[in-house]
Amino acid sequence: MPELLDSAIDDELRAFFAEAHVRAGPYGGHYAALWESIEQQSSGGKRVRPRLVWSAYRGFGGDDRGLATRVALAFELLHTAFLIHDDLIDRDLVRRGAPNVAGRFAARALEHGADERASAVWGETAAVLAGDLALSRAHRELAMLPVERACREALLDILDRAVFISAAGELSDVVSSLRGTTPAIESVLATLEQKTAVYSFEAPLAAGAVLAGAGEESVAALCRFGRLVGVAFQITDDVLGVFGDPVVTGKSSSADLREGKRTALIAHAATTPSWALISDRLGDPALDEAEAEAIREELVRCGALDAAVALADEHVTLARHELDAADLPGGLRAELGDFAQRAVERVR
């Protein structure tokens, strides 16, 4: 079933980008290339958000695949927009091992004879605009949805909340990364929830449920479940970022350490005697593989790895409690329970 949805989303995205490409034609090759770069950025993902929209929608008895696909598309494009603007903020030129929007346009500038400064400006410009276009389309997709006004406005409220809270989370992620400060676990978890869990888990689940006409209490339970499972997912992702197989995760297992990323893992380490050793080397862009390995060993020794895994498990347990306590259709409860379990099992 999810595979069917994936292909529906892919078809919808393809149709949208084909139309945008035609529409961009009169504005020149660079603009067409910008749209191609948005399309490239929106492909290759795991379609977590569309699947959650679809699970909740179908779980509450929804059967209009076309409608669900459009709502799913809105959240997938919101995700695309956030990825693009997040990379811009992080000054990254690569995502999932390939040049991202900014990387592609920086290279394009060089091909057109630009110097290094102009190349950087082309890249940033493309990233700003690509994110704005994807974000605008996410809004439009819901605003034009052919459903009753109350339903559409409830979906728009979900989107509004997702945008509002993600921005808060992104800002807090950046401001809390000041070197020399010690990350606290509470603030790491709050940032994960705001920056990722709300827009990626809570909002798609709530949107699918609302679209199917679910009651307020059920939607609220799905929201709580989504936030908890989203945090569990993100803690697990961060653990895999340091301890995972680069072939599976698609990125160097030393990148997060070089960047000094503030994760649950690191926040726990900061409460242990190992912190002096770890913090001394963490966030050094010149960190080599042997030094990264030394930090990894220290993270295991001080108990940070176990603590992070346990924290993720705890969030999944709480998430499953939400499912059990709520008045949800049985099939949906089972499906989401499995989904929560898989969130943390990747690490074992």
Added chain:
Amino acid sequence: MPELLDSAIDDELRAFFAEAHVRAGPYGGHYAALWESIEQQSSGGKRVRPRLVWSAYRGFGGDDRGLATRVALAFELLHTAFLIHDDLIDRDLVRRGAPNVAGRFAARALEHGADERASAVWGETAAVLAGDLALSRAHRELAMLPVERACREALLDILDRAVFISAAGELSDVVSSLRGTTPAIESVLATLEQKTAVYSFEAPLAAGAVLAGAGEESVAALCRFGRLVGVAFQITDDVLGVFGDPVVTGKSSSADLREGKRTALIAHAATTPSWALISDRLGDPALDEAEAEAIREELVRCGALDAAVALADEHVTLARHELDAADLPGGLRAELGDFAQRAVERVR
């Protein structure tokens, strides 16, 4: 009458930001400061777009001030979003003589002990997010408008077109600024139309008219009028940017020359024998006042100033022809005719 609208817009903006401020509270002081910086960025403008929405709406007999104010607000916030992201692309930290969003957050970072690099990242992050939030609100304002579906979707189409074409214009502005290339007048005019005239003039006029229930042909005529008058406005702004009184324009009359901004003025100069002299010094960040004055004199001597003024006049004449040829209410025709005239009279 415009003054009444201005205060309605100011009231609406104030109410919106007061609500956002309360809502941002739980997410900490930095997020509240981000909202303050969006509010600051949205104040002090000339409210050109709200006035155009209102003129067209009232001109076609619209009398629901609350509704018109919300549509006007959408276009004002779209403008705020574009200003913020435009400054980000241009790496500007100042607008209208005061620190902009990025400038405020870069300073805030330094107060919090950040180094120069972190300060730049805070500034960029704030600008990315502030623009996203303002853009999202522009979409939401129209999406939630309590009008018939056909009317709301027509308004959303106008917004969609404005976003799509402005992005094309912004991109073409950046890519055409490669040093060493010669600006062509056709491409300068196309960029002005795409980057500014469509979202600032065409779209607000069309939106006001559609909201009042105007017919398709009248709306199309207003769109053509808006694009022409928007280009005339922008040519005039660019002339004032080089020859205007800095006290009136609010910026140094050498800034555009130092930046090497591609304007109609410069594109005309590029077709004259003076170009070698001008292009030699244009776009040099170290240009001093005496050198800027020498460029200004050369721009007068080679006829570029007269040509740009004539080009703006020509666009106003064409714009007024559109008004005369269309079936528009008499009061609206007169009001927009005066508006077009004032667009170019500022330069005399």
